[in-house]
Amino acid sequence: MNVSAQAVTIVMIEDDDGHARLIEKNLKRAGVYNDVLHLNSGTAAVEHLFGPGRQGGAPVLVLLDLNLPDMSGIDILARLKADPVLRLAPVIVLTTTDDDREIRRCYELGCSVYITKPVNYETFAQAVRQLGLFLAVIQVPPTAP
Amino acid sequence: MTWTQAAFGRITLGLTALGFVILLAIGVGLVWMVQETRGYASAVVATQQIRVTTAEVFSSLQDAETGQRGYLLTGDAAYLEPYRQAEAQLDSELERLATQVAADGGNIPVQEELRWRIEAKLAELRQTIELAESGDMPGATALMRDGRGKTLMDDVRQVLNGIEQRTAARQERRSASMDRAGRILLLVAASGLVLIALVSLGTLRVAMLYTRELESAQAALRGSNAGLEQRVAARTTSLMAANEEIQRFAYIVSHDLRAPLVNVMGFTQELETAIEAVRGLVQRAGTEAPSLVTQEVRDAVEEDIPEAIGFIRSSTNRMDRLIGAILALSREGRRRLAEEPVAVQGLLEGIAASLQHQLDRAGAEITLQPPFPTLRTDRLALEQILGNLLDNATKYLDPARPGRILLRARREAGLNAIDVVDNGRGIAARDHARVFELFRRSGPQDQPGEGIGLAHTRALARRMGGDIRLTSTLGVGSTFTLLLPDALPAPDPAPASQTEELPA
Numbered sequence: 001m002n003v004s005a006q007a008v009t010i011v012m013i014e015d016d017d018g019h020a021r022l023i024e025k026n027l028k029r030a031g032v033y034n035d036v037l038h039l040n041s042g043t044a045a046v047e048h049l050f051g052p053g054r055q056g057g058a059p060v061l062v063l064l065d066l067n068l069p070d071m072s073g074i075d076i077l078a079r080l081k082a083d084p085v086l087r088l089a090p091v092i093v094l095t096t097t098d099d100d101r102e103i104r105r106c107y108e109l110g111c112s113v114y115i116t117k118p119v120n121y122e123t124f125a126q127a128v129r130q131l132g133l134f135l136a137v138i139q140v141p142p143t144a145p
Numbered sequence: 146m147t148w149t150q151a152a153f154g155r156i157t158l159g160l161t162a163l164g165f166v167i168l169l170a171i172g173v174g175l176v177w178m179v180q181e182t183r184g185y186a187s188a189v190v191a192t193q194q195i196r197v198t199t200a201e202v203f204s205s206l207q208d209a210e211t212g213q214r215g216y217l218l219t220g221d222a223a224y225l226e227p228y229r230q231a232e233a234q235l236d237s238e239l240e241r242l243a244t245q246v247a248a249d250g251g252n253i254p255v256q257e258e259l260r261w262r263i264e265a266k267l268a269e270l271r272q273t274i275e276l277a278e279s280g281d282m283p284g285a286t287a288l289m290r291d292g293r294g295k296t297l298m299d300d301v302r303q304v305l306n307g308i309e310q311r312t313a314a315r316q317e318r319r320s321a322s323m324d325r326a327g328r329i330l331l332l333v334a335a336s337g338l339v340l341i342a343l344v345s346l347g348t349l350r351v352a353m354l355y356t357r358e359l360e361s362a363q364a365a366l367r368g369s370n371a372g373l374e375q376r377v378a379a380r381t382t383s384l385m386a387a388n389e390e391i392q393r394f395a396y397i398v399s400h401d402l403r404a405p406l407v408n409v410m411g412f413t414q415e416l417e418t419a420i421e422a423v424r425g426l427v428q429r430a431g432t433e434a435p436s437l438v439t440q441e442v443r444d445a446v447e448e449d450i451p452e453a454i455g456f457i458r459s460s461t462n463r464m465d466r467l468i469g470a471i472l473a474l475s476r477e478g479r480r481r482l483a484e485e486p487v488a489v490q491g492l493l494e495g496i497a498a499s500l501q502h503q504l505d506r507a508g509a510e511i512t513l514q515p516p517f518p519t520l521r522t523d524r525l526a527l528e529q530i531l532g533n534l535l536d537n538a539t540k541y542l543d544p545a546r547p548g549r550i551l552l553r554a555r556r557e558a559g560l561n562a563i564d565v566v567d568n569g570r571g572i573a574a575r576d577h578a579r580v581f582e583l584f585r586r587s588g589p590q591d592q593p594g595e596g597i598g599l600a601h602t603r604a605l606a607r608r609m610g611g612d613i614r615l616t617s618t619l620g621v622g623s624t625f626t627l628l629l630p631d632a633l634p635a636p637d638p639a640p641a642s643q644t645e646e647l648p649a
Contacts, residue, residue: 016404018407018408018411018412019404019407019408019411022408022411022414025415029418067404096400096403096404097400098472099476117407118411118465119407
């Protein structure tokens with residue numbers, strides 16, 4: 001287990017508790033033991049990521065469901081990628097939509113991986129591991145001011 | 146009042162006929178009047194002639210008397226010449242007068258009196274002359290002096306005056322009746338002309354009313370046409386809105402259905418993983434402490450639970466495919482069709498080539514029967530439709546005979562008809578409509594598929610301004626006919642600009 005990867009917190013924005021639980025379980029099963037912070041609404045996610053009490057430099061990986069009841073995941077993605085600090089965080093979009101236009105839009109906004117539910121957890125865990133490692137590598141030099 | 150064309154025709158015809166009748170009556174009246182005038186003119190001439198003749202008669206009688214006086218005064222026989230001449234003329238003149246008066250409707254007894262009196266006068270003249278000729282001059286003079294000759298002459302004059310007066314009176318009466326007739330005719334003609342003028346005005350008014358009515362009917366028709374167009378446009382808009390609504394509905398529903406399905410599928414996977422652990426435990430217990438493992442437990446772990454999981458999994462997989470299909474359909478409905486020239490023959494050859502492997506395996510062949518048209522349409526959509534039809538034809542062949550699939554094109558009711566004719570297993574008549582419905586299939590379910598192809602194909606054909614038709618006999622074969630216009634209908638009703646607003 002890569003020690004630097006451990007530092008990465010996985011922020012999971014998912015309104016469906018079942019989906020969240022499945023993702024968590026499958027991540028553990030695939031050997032990803034990072035902390036997973038589950039936020040079950042768009043409002044909670046915005047509060048955590050952009051609110052006054054946010055942790056400045058801690059590296060995060062965002063798992064984002066687009067189909068949230070209170071706001072569109074696309075908006076959260078756009079805000080993440082517009083944020084000077086968080087724009088570096090990899091974002092994995094996990095959603096039931098497999099519409100080409102939707103996928104293209106997410107990639108244009110800067111998401112790292114787009115995964116369609118039902119999830120093939122093998123590829124998913126692989127993606128999380130790689131992105132986590134990638135994040136760990138670029139986290140090695142001190143953060144730019 | 147509403148004028149029908151027939152009523153208008155009848156009324157104008159009636160009025161025109163009335164006008165003609167009036168004209169005819171005036172004409173007849175004029176002919177009668179001309180006839181009357183001619184009669185009047187000849188009556189005037191007759192009157193004049195009677196006057197002249199009476200004057201002549203009187204003048205001749207005077208001539209005779211003058212001659213007698215001259216002879217009696219002079220004794221010169223030369224004076225007798227006018228007397229004899231007058232005597233000779235009087236006879237024919239009297240004859241003429243009699244005829245003229247009779248023709249003029251005069252009094253015959255008066256004529257007789259005149260003749261009689263003239264003869265009496267002539268007899269008196271003759272007597273004096275005879276006396277003078279015999280030398281009894283004083284006797285003759287005495288006879289002349291006794292005034293009988295004058296009396297006779299006065300009588301004649303009186304009778305002649307009477308004749309003249311009566312003739313004049315007759316003429317007067319004729320003139321009066323002529324005048325009356327003329328007045329009546331004038332009146333009739335004037336009223337006839339007034340009537341004709343009225344009839345003409347009536348006809349004109351009827352025609353104007355009719356024309357006005359026609360104009361207002363035309364205006365109403367134009368109005369209702371415009372209204373109709375507006376209504377059609379409104380309906381089209383609402384239909385498009387409804388169609389869009391359905392697509393959004395399908396899109397949203399399929400997403401929202403998928404979320405719980407993902408859980409069912411995911412946790413089924415979890416269950417499967419968990420049961421592996423339990424199964425290991427049961428197997429170990431079976432060897433280490435067989436008394437603990439009852440048949441019931443063994444059955445549950447070895448058969449019941451795996452079977453249940455198997456059914457759940459196959460059902461959820463199927464449901465996932467169905468939802469995927471609905472999503473694909475709704476996405477297809479939102480795709481904007483792009484018009485370009487598409488040569489149908491080349492397209493069909495391409496599809497046939499891609500199916501060659503399946504065809505070889507089934508021992509079937511596809512035959513193209515040219516000519517095929519070149520359409521201005523969406524290439525991808527046409528390829529999907531024809532591909533689906535050919536795929537079906539290849540899939541549902543009858544194993545009892547070698548498959549023959551014929552492709553041909555023709556014109557039908559201004560559209561291009563492309564027939565896909567197969568000798569496959571056919572479709573029962575009761576399923577002819579069903580096969581085009583979503584998730585509906587027909588016949589033995591021995592081929593993979595969700596029952597989406599034909600529904601999708603027909604939806605596409607309709608969006609392209611055409612349709613799909615099926616004729617088929619079970620056990621003999623099917624003919625699917627794709628009807629398409631020469632070009633895509635414009636504008637494309639796909640609400641492409643609004644897809645961006647769809648929820649993720």
